[in-house]
Amino acid sequence: KNEVEQSPQNLTAQEGEFITINCSYSVGISALHWLQQHPGGGIVSLFMLSSGKKKHGRLIATINIQEKHSSLHITASHPRDSAVYICAVDHTGNQFYFGTGTSLTVIP
Amino acid sequence: SQTIHQWPATLVQPVGSPLSLECTVEGTSNPNLYWYRQAAGRGLQLLFYSVGIGQISSEVPQNLSASRPQDRQFILSSKKLLLSDSGFYLCAWSFQGRSPLHFGNGTRLTVT
Numbered sequence: 653k654n655e656v657e658q659s660p661q662n663l664t665a666q667e668g669e670f671i672t673i674n675c676s677y678s679v680g681i682s683a684l685h686w687l688q689q690h691p692g693g694g695i696v697s698l699f700m701l702s703s704g705k706k707k708h709g710r711l712i713a714t715i716n717i718q719e720k721h722s723s724l725h726i727t728a729s730h731p732r733d734s735a736v737y738i739c740a741v742d743h744t745g746n747q748f749y750f751g752t753g754t755s756l757t758v759i760p
Numbered sequence: 761s762q763t764i765h766q767w768p769a770t771l772v773q774p775v776g777s778p779l780s781l782e783c784t785v786e787g788t789s790n791p792n793l794y795w796y797r798q799a800a801g802r803g804l805q806l807l808f809y810s811v812g813i814g815q816i817s818s819e820v821p822q823n824l825s826a827s828r829p830q831d832r833q834f835i836l837s838s839k840k841l842l843l844s845d846s847g848f849y850l851c852a853w854s855f856q857g858r859s860p861l862h863f864g865n866g867t868r869l870t871v872t
Contacts, residue, residue, distance in 0.1 A: 685861055693848055693868065697860035738804070745856035746792060746811060752803040 655679050658739050658751035665758050671726040673754045675739030678720065682745060686713050686724050687738040689753065695738070698724070729758045762787035766851045766864030773871055779824075779838040781867050783851030786832065791853040793834040794861075795826055798848040807849075810834060811856070846871045 656677045665671050675684070686698040699706050699713040701722075706713050710729075715722040726733055739751040766783045773779060785791055795807040806819045808826035816826050823842060827835045834851060851864040 687861070687863075693866045695850065695852075695861075695863040695866075697862060700860040740804075740861065746809055746817070748794075748806070748861065750804040 655749040656739055656741055656751040658754050662755045665729050667758055667760050669729050671729050673724045673737050675722045677741045679743050681741040683742040684715055684722050685740040689736040731758045731760050734758050764862055764864045770868045773841050776840050779841050781836040783834045783864055784832055785853050792856055794852040795836045796850045841871045843871050
């Protein structure tokens, strides 16, 4: 059993659509991270959150600690949002558990 | 500002040859440092992490090793590469529980 489960694994959307990616975890955490990996391989940190909600541009991340669930939303999706989105949880401060990622393709 | 450098970007090595990948962090002190591997179509696998100079924790026993000779330098090594060592290797840093994970650009290793 994986400590972090993401859904869906693959997602195709039309430009402009509202997108939601879900993440559930089974361990205690100090923080949850959303990461973006572009086709070239580089990984960028989008959000780090331990409660509530954070917004950056068209991206919104929420977390429900009691339910051990987080969502990443993309409003008005654009082809440049096409990437793999990875959920990671900080379990001990030294150890992170990662989901296997959601591959998003936004079609013009 | 903090930056992380990882090199080389790509590497093709024959089976049985040695390996040395280097990662350095600038603009911060005493970071936690990590080596991850990502096999094609799979998630990130933690190989090693370090909370200080000379302190290395191994998560996956295999023919790889890591060293941290300086506070902001993290090296991944192998004496003899296997075909199964092929993959995408990423170095990352964070402050314990207090910062996002910051990744290097990765090294794509192909063992032939």
